[in-house]
Amino acid sequence: xxxxxIIGSGPAGLGAxxxxxxxxxxxxxxxxxxxxGGQVLNTxxxxxxxxxxxxxGFDMGMQFRDHAEKLGAEFKEAEVLGLxxxxxxxxxxxxxxxxxxxxxxxxxGAAHRKLGAPGEExxxxxxxxxxxxxxxxxFKKKVTAVVGGGDVAVEDAVFLARFCRKVYLIHRRDELxxxxxxxxxxxxxxxxxxxxxxxxxxxxxxxxVEGLSLKNKLTGERRSLETDGVFIAVGITPNSEIFRGTVExxxxxxxxxxxxxxxxLPGVFAAGDxxxxxxxxxxxxxxxxxxxVTSVQEYIITVQPGGSERPKSCSHEF
Numbered sequence: 001x002x003x004x005x006i007i008g009s010g011p012a013g014l015g016a017x018x019x020x021x022x023x024x025x026x027x028x029x030x031x032x033x034x035x036x037g038g039q040v041l042n043t044x045x046x047x048x049x050x051x052x053x054x055x056x057g058f059d060m061g062m063q064f065r066d067h068a069e070k071l072g073a074e075f076k077e078a079e080v081l082g083l084x085x086x087x088x089x090x091x092x093x094x095x096x097x098x099x100x101x102x103x104x105x106x107x108x109g110a111a112h113r114k115l116g117a118p119g120e121e122x123x124x125x126x127x128x129x130x131x132x133x134x135x136x137x138x139f140k141k142k143v144t145a146v147v148g149g150g151d152v153a154v155e156d157a158v159f160l161a162r163f164c165r166k167v168y169l170i171h172r173r174d175e176l177x178x179x180x181x182x183x184x185x186x187x188x189x190x191x192x193x194x195x196x197x198x199x200x201x202x203x204x205x206x207x208x209v210e211g212l213s214l215k216n217k218l219t220g221e222r223r224s225l226e227t228d229g230v231f232i233a234v235g236i237t238p239n240s241e242i243f244r245g246t247v248e249x250x251x252x253x254x255x256x257x258x259x260x261x262x263x264x265l266p267g268v269f270a271a272g273d274x275x276x277x278x279x280x281x282x283x284x285x286x287x288x289x290x291x292x293v294t295s296v297q298e299y300i301i302t303v304q305p306g307g308s309e310r311p312k313s314c315s316h317e318f
Contacts, residue, residue, distance in 0.1 A: 002028045002101040004296055005092050007080050008239075009065065010038020011282045012272025013107035015289025017068035023297055028101070029068070030094060032079040037061020038109045039273075040282060043125060048134060049282050057125075060282075080108075083246050083268065090267055103267045103296045106247070106255060107289065108239040110273035110280070115147065115232055119203035127209025127229045132156035133281065139229045141165050145212060147200055148233035154178035154186050156233050161189045168225060169194045172217060195225075203230060238274045250276055261292035266303065269295055 003025035006013045013029060014036060020027035035041060043057030052060065069075070078094040083104060085091075092099040112130035114120055120128060129135040132146070136159060144164045146157045149171035155178075157169045169186070174196050176183055186192055195214065201222065202213040212225045238253045248256040248264035254277075255270040257263050263270050271288035273280045 001089070002026050002099065003300065004028070004103050004105065004293070005030060005090075005099055005101040006105045006107055007083075007092070008038070008107035008109060008272070008274075009036035009075070010061075010107060010109045010272060010285060011040060011064060012109070012274075012285040012289045012292075013038075013105070014064040014068050015286035016105050016107060016271055016292050017073040017289070018071060019290045019293035020296070021068070021071035021073050023293055025293075025296070025300075028074045028076060028099065030076055030078050030080055030092070030099075032077070032095075034077065035061065036065040036075075039111070040064075043134075045125075045138070046134070046282065047137060080242065082242055085246075085265055085267070102300055103269065105261070105289075105292045105296065106240070106243060106263070106268065106270045106274055107272045107285075107292075108243075108274050109285075110236045110238040110254075112232065113235040113237055115200055115203075115234065117200045117203055119205065120232075123203055123205055123209050126207065127205065128203060129229065129231050130233070131281075132159050132231050132233075135229075136160050136163070136231075139164055142228040143226065144168070144229045144231060145170055145225065145227045146231045146233055147171075148235075149173060149176045149178065150233070150235075151178045151182060153233035154182040156231050157192055158182070158185050158189065160231070161192050165191065167192045168227065170198050170200060170212075170214065171196060172199050173197065200230075236273070236280070240274050259291060260295045261288055262295055267299060 004020050004027045006016050006029045009029050009031040017029050040057045040061045046055050078096045082093045090101050140163045143166045145168040147170045160167045197217045198214045201215045204211045214223050240253050255275045257270040257275040261269040261271050269292040271292040272285040
C-alpha cells in the first residue's frame with residue numbers, strides 16, 4: 001500500500017516524485033518506457049530552463065530521475081491499464097500487477113501531432129521543433145517556416161517574426177482557423193509570408209533542416225522552399241485515453257484540473273501536459289508536480305477513507 005503512485009515519469013512525474021519523497025510519502029513511480037524524461041528525451045537542446053542553459057534534453061531527463069532516485073523514490077517499469085476507486089483506496093492496474101495506493105497523480109503527458117512527412121523523424125531536433133517558445137531563440141536572423149493554421153500556429157509565426165529574418169506560414173487551406181485578432185497581427189508583419197493550400201511533402205536536409213518540398217493541393221504544383229528550421233503546429237494529443245470515463249476530460253481529451261491539480265475523482269490528481277492548462281513547458285510541468293503533491297498531502301490529512309471532495313470541472317479559468 002503506497003501513499004502515492006505517480007503514473008508517468010516526465011518532468012511533471014519526476015517533480016512530483018521529488019516533492020513526494022521530501023514530504024515523507026511512500027512513493028512509487030510507474031513508467032512504461034525504459035527511460036524517464038518524456039518528451040524531453042527527444043529534445044536536442046533545452047535553453048529556457050532556469051540554471052541549466054543549453055542542456056541536452058536526454059541529460060536533463062537523466063538528471064531529473066537521478067534526483068528523485070537519490071531521495072528514495074521507487075520506480076517500476078510497467079504500463080498502466082486502468083485506475084479504479086475503492087471505498088478506502090485506489091487500485092492501479094498495470095501490465096504486471098495491481099497496486100493499492102491512497103492517492104495517484106496522472107502525469108502521462110501529451111504528444112505533438114506529426115506531419116508524417118519524410119525527413120520528420122530523421123531531422124527531429126535538428127531544425128524541426130514543435131514548440132516555438134522553447135526553440136525559437138535558436139533561429140535568430142534566420143529563415144523559418146511554421147506549419148498549421150490554428151491559434152498556436154499563428155501565435156508561433158508572430159512570435160518568430162520578432163527575431164527571424166523571414167517566416168513562412170504554410171497552411172493546407174485557403175483561410176486560417178486562428179482568431180481574427182491573431183490573423184490581423186500576422187498579416188501586418190512585413191517579414192511573414194503565408195503559403196496557402198499547400199502541404200509539406202518532405203523535410204529536406206542531411207544533418208540539419210535545409211528546406212521543404214511543398215505541394216499545392218489545388219494545382220498539384222510542387223515547389224522547394226529554403227528554410228533553416230520548421231515549426232510544426234498541427235495539434236497536441238494528451239495521453240489520457242485510459243483515464244477517460246474515470247476522470248472528467250474536456251473536448252480535447254485533456255484531464256480537467258486546475259492549478260491545484262485536483263481531478264473530478266477524489267484522491268486522483270493530474271499534472272503536466274495531460275491536464276487543462278494555458279502553458280505547456282518543462283518548468284510548468286515541474287511546478288505541477290509540486291502543486292499536485294501539496295494537494296495530495298491536503299487530501300491525505302483532511303479526507304477520511306471513503307470521503308469525498310468537491311468535484312472539479314472544466315469550467316475552471318486557467
